[in-house]
Amino acid sequence: MKISARARSIPPSVVFELGARVSELKRAGENVVSLGAGQPDFPSPREAVEAAQAFLESGQVGYTPASGIPELRAAAAELVSRVAGCSYEPSQVVVTSGAKEALALAIASACDPGEEVLLPAPGWLSYAPMCLAVDAVPVPVAGDPERGFRWNPDDLAAAITPATRALVVNSPSNPTGLVYTRDELAAIAQVCIDHDLLLISDEIYWPFVYEGRFSSPAALPGMAERTVVINGLSKSHSMTGWRIGFLAAPEDMAKAAGSLKSHLTSNAATPSQHAALAALAAGDAHAEMMTVAFTRRRQLALDALAAMPDVHLEAPGGAFYVFPRVDAYYGKHASGSIQGSVELSAALLEHVRLAVVPGAAFGEDRCVRLSIAAADEVLADGLERMASFLASLRQGAPAGPSC
Ligand SMILES: Cc1ncc(COP(=O)(O)O)c(C=O)c1O
Structure with a gap:
């Protein structure tokens, strides 16, 4: 079928594609840590859920x-x-x-x-x-x-x-x-x-x-x-x-x-x-509650990333992501296959089951994006996986299970 040049010029969202891959791995029983998605890990406000339920009950x-x-x-x-x-x-x-x-x-x-x-x-x-x-x-x-x-x-x-x-x-x-x-x-x-x-x-x-x-x-x-x-x-x-x-x-x-x-x-x-x-x-109580959690997790991420050699990060002033520079690790994979953020993100998912978004998707190939909108223990686990994978790259061989 003929697809318009306009539609052909637009690739699917990398974040949604990554989400689909993570769901697929989880369905297959894999222990995946996802720091990919840009969404809070907290439930929606109770008031919202109740109002929707009441409205649906009305049938109108x-x-x-x-x-x-x-x-x-x-x-x-x-x-x-x-x-x-x-x-x-x-x-x-x-x-x-x-x-x-x-x-x-x-x-x-x-x-x-x-x-x-x-x-x-x-x-x-x-x-x-x-x-x-x-x-x-x-x-x-x-x-x-x-x-x-x-x-x-x-x-x-x-x-x-x-x-x-x-x-x-x-x-x-x-x-x-x-x-x-x-x-x-x-x-x-x-x-x-x-x-x-x-x-x-x-x-x-x-x-x-x-x-x-x-x-x-x-x-x-x-x-x-x-x-x-x-x-x-x-x-x-x-x-x-x-x-x-x-x-x-x-x-x-x-x-x-x-x-x-x-x-x-x-x-x-x-x-x-x-x-x-x-x-x-x-009101704003829900957002304030999340901001307290994100403030704590941001510090957790800053500390963990600061301990990773050759990873550079300017502390984010807002939102709920960290966007560290990781390009010192490009060209370091034993097979020479990690040349940029796309390959590094793919290798993190393949070898240590950590999902992050390649910076190239945002126009900055030197970085990867990690969401801090994940439970503290999930975030800590993800950062540990990243640290161990980068350590294995420094030593010349990727760590962890390969799929
Ligand atoms: C900067 C920015 N603007 C807009 C959106 C879209 O938000 P929504 O989910 O409400 O469409 C996002 C979602 O990730 C975003 O990061």
Whole structure:
């Protein structure tokens, strides 16, 4: 069958592929430690589960308005306003099927074919495919590895062409954990203002900040009218599978995104909207509880990685990942088969049954990404497996069972 060039240009998500491989191994009875998935290991808030159950009991599971039930749009407007630090009306909010759909709608609503979107590099792996899906052009702009992969505003300005339409900021960042300060965001915002660009601010990891504090570019002078804020409950409320996200934008952009959504997917799942409403009404306690756990696990990971020779890691300021540099180990496998992060990740899974995501998937082949959103003992086990495998590489032969 003929597949469009557009679809052929987009490979499947490495994270989902890895997840499928881990499930397959676990089904086969293998003892696998997965530090691959980007989702909290905590259950969803009880309030959310009970609200969904009660709603399902009512049996009235019909369509809702495409942009979401009014109560949830209002609650989301309140959340985004509080987090971002500026004021959004419910009419400026679209409730989406996860933050992913919010991002895709923002890009589709903003970009005409051929227009360019500046993306963080390293950065989350779905931004570029989302651009390609609407014939926009992803333009990765490398952050400074000596400064936690922060963008240098001059590099950003140098990447701008007459076709540049938007840029994406993701703070706290997946995979690097970078958290921009307000002043750093102000410098990026100035580039947007000078070049008349839209800023898409992916704030999905907002509660998880360990150093400094969260800031949103939307709150900066002159930015609310050129910013689309992306948020949702997947990470903050441990609700990845419910698929509830939001975008908040100037009214005309929110209307356009809502209109697109009404044709593409209709409303976000109705029971999930009711669950999300209850989760938001319950406040931030759930996120605060997880932040305490992630703070402890981050330290556990930092200590373990610091003890691994030739592994370099800048402590992540936020999110729930560590992104160590491991390239000193490339070329070290006895068979010479580990040449980069893809081969190293594959070897970790093969030899010590540890799943991590290759940095190449995020545009930085020198690193691998480990999620710290796993129980302390699981994380400790995973880090021990990594240490023992790297030790075996230093000694010239990979350790542990081979499959
Ligand atoms: C930076 C970033 N943005 C957006 C998303 C998508 O979130 P959701 O599961 O709500 O679609 C993720 C998920 O991993 C992410 O890491």
